[in-house]
Amino acid sequence: MTLTSENAGAAAPFAPPEAGTVVVYRGLTLFDGTGSAPRPGMSIVVDGSVIHAVVPDADVPGVLAALTAGAGRPADTEADGAGRPADTEADDAAAVEVVDLAGHFVTPGLVDAHQHLATPPDRPIAEAVLRRLVHSGVTAVRDMADDLRQVGDLARAARVGEIPAPDIHYAALMAGPGFFDDPRTHQVTQGAVPGEVPWMQAVTDTTDLPLAVALARGTHATAIKVYADLDADLVAAITAEAHRQGILVWAHAAVFPATPGEVVAAGVDAVSHVTLLAHEAATGPLTTYKDKPPVDHASLVTGRDERLEALFARMREQDVVLDATAGMWASAELAGDTPETSERAARNTDLAIALTAQAHRAGVQLATGTDYETAPGEPFPALYEELAFLVRHCGLPAADVLRSATLVGARSAGKDHLTGTLEPGKQADFAVFAQDPLADIDHLRTITLTVKRGHRFPRTAYTADRPQENR
Template sequence: MSPTTRPVVYRDVTVFDGTGDPAVPGRSLVVEDDRIAAVVATGDLVVPEGAEVVDLGGAHLIPGLVDSHQHLATPPDRPQAEAWLRRMVYGGVTTIRDMADDLRQVGDLARACLVGEIPGPDIRYAALMAGPSFFDDPRTWQVSQGETPGEVPWMQAITDDTDLVLATALARGTHACAVKIYADLEPALVAAITAEAHRQGIASWAHLAVFPALPLDVVRAGVDVVSHASLLAWQTHEDVSPTYKDKPVIDRGSVDPDHPRIAAVLDEMAARGTILDVTASMWESEDVLEDADEAERDRAAGHAELSAQIAARAYAAGVPISTGSDYETPAGDAFPALHRELLFLHERAGIPAADVLVAATRTGARSAGVEAQTGTLEPGKRADFVVLDADPLADLRHLDRIRMTVKRGVRHLREDYR
């Protein structure tokens, strides 16, 4: 489906534009092709000649949501991925970050969503880099079937002898917009990978702890976005730098979220503008808890509690936060996992609803490297927005009250979702 060839006026809405300003009632959006041409007071609206007028009768309008942590192809399952993508876009998600998968499939999914072959959000994705010892992880084999993990452009083993100029160029050749720095790398290598990625014009995304590089090392390396709030706990270990597989277990109550070492990392992130991709609700997901024994459930509860505490302290410290899920809800669920992440950050971490929405829109777009194109409702940006029948600022559960999602000017009516 393509955007309409004539202008479209979305008339009479309360607009939360994602910039941090309060919501404003009595507004109208003018869309031309796939772009926002104007956001004006309805009383001042001049309907362009030949425009279609969609009267929304006081509905609420927010920017399209961004899920800053997804995995569409570990292992590859095309029907499942297409079902997830369809549910996401009909659930208000217009952009996602895929955090390293089998990019042979993810690249084609991104193309199909972009050109309208299948309904789904825009997909921004990363190629993974890690130390050689990481590549016996079974997931790396799932996403490299037919090839050797660590020796393919989307899954590269990095050592001190690696030609990082060539390795980064190979990653870029997958059409990745970032490298994801995962595990088993020393701080100097994390910094070198990040510097070369930036030199070649792509982003550096990383786990908050890479092992043996600890969170402060990763942040000081200049990484753009770090994932998984609970990983900050390992900064409290007395400079113990294990490998990814040998890292110590986090037990419930064993980490002080106000530890000075944690505060130091958050202060550094705030000063640098490093985005924290929290991924908190995943610890209470069906993926984690299904078939888990009592010890595993207790560990997951500890991670969820710690993630809420870290997110609250990151927010208070001025760290920019994005909303990543890192899982998907079961097939029978009507809405994507991102809705749960937003509720978690509001209800469990105590972040105000308006700031959670900014995290899921403007900061999410920044995490994906597309803040110049989307994430806020401003003239010149893409027509990516969600029309809701109830106020999400009054209750974030109203995100389920979707009338339609507009992505790149194309309408996806919720009533059409099955």
């Protein structure tokens, strides 16, 4: 028996194209995510999985001449607005393909900054969610701590192109020992002991933090998620050690007993759940995750509470990203079916609206996370609902929401040097819409094409085997 094999392994039909495969997407209106105003009559020149140039249509011949000089590549073939080659010769692999997107609106790929793909693990469901996401313009997600045995394999399969899926950036969780009787921790550690596995560790002031962080990094996690039942000193110590070892820290906005202000002071990179920030104005001391004190709801829903204003100022100064999950409590999945649960959801929704708007006014970077998914039969993901909630209920301008869903989302995952804007040298990650989402955020539902790392995912490929959605 040898340790190597010449077997090619699993098929990778969704893999990024090789360098030297040149595609020009022309005639589009471009929202590049950099803060520039949308520009009509633009072209994106993609070489393999990377953006080579973003130029006015008239400049494309010069770009191609320089790119193909000495390569012997013939000039163009055509493709229609859904991303299908119109007249490409099958044996002409070196051709520069042109995709006509006249009348279409293009944004960087969308990012869902708060997903859970394996609590509990269910591979068919996870793959169905990922397939819907990537055919809806989503090119990356943050998985916020799950069974990383499954999530790691999903991330690998997505990256190499075995499955249609966004890129997956995930966290390993750390919390105090008291948290690990939560049923979810048992779901994600089946066959092992909750709190004693590298992706879900119980931490105390006697924990060997360099070893704990190294174990978390060994899962290939992008970040450590600081969750619950940790005091301020431990949150700060975990954060310092994680950063020393080159890994991000994503935290619940209140960790109990650590307050939101203490979590931010610890130097974390991102915090989740805007409603948890309300505990900066709690009416009693924070103790444990299971015993949350009341908050000063009447003051907070004004959107002018000075305690939150000071917190948001610190977040802005430290570039802490807020994964708001603002619309979560208004979703059908969390609205509740009893008077008590409905009232709780309504109060949390009011808080989310007020605090998200206040954070935006204060200049805090907002990422667009969901923490739930729409039902399996729905044609579009929860991320569309979150973006609409931010525009319609929180009053954010659509341009700011699209920036949150692209550049800030990439930044929340520590990947904004690779993706999140449409610029030369970045990954070819973008979404194509038949109508302008800046004019109406519901125009997200006119998605025609996703390009992820240069590979095309036409929306028609998703709807073709789901005829009920076309009725």
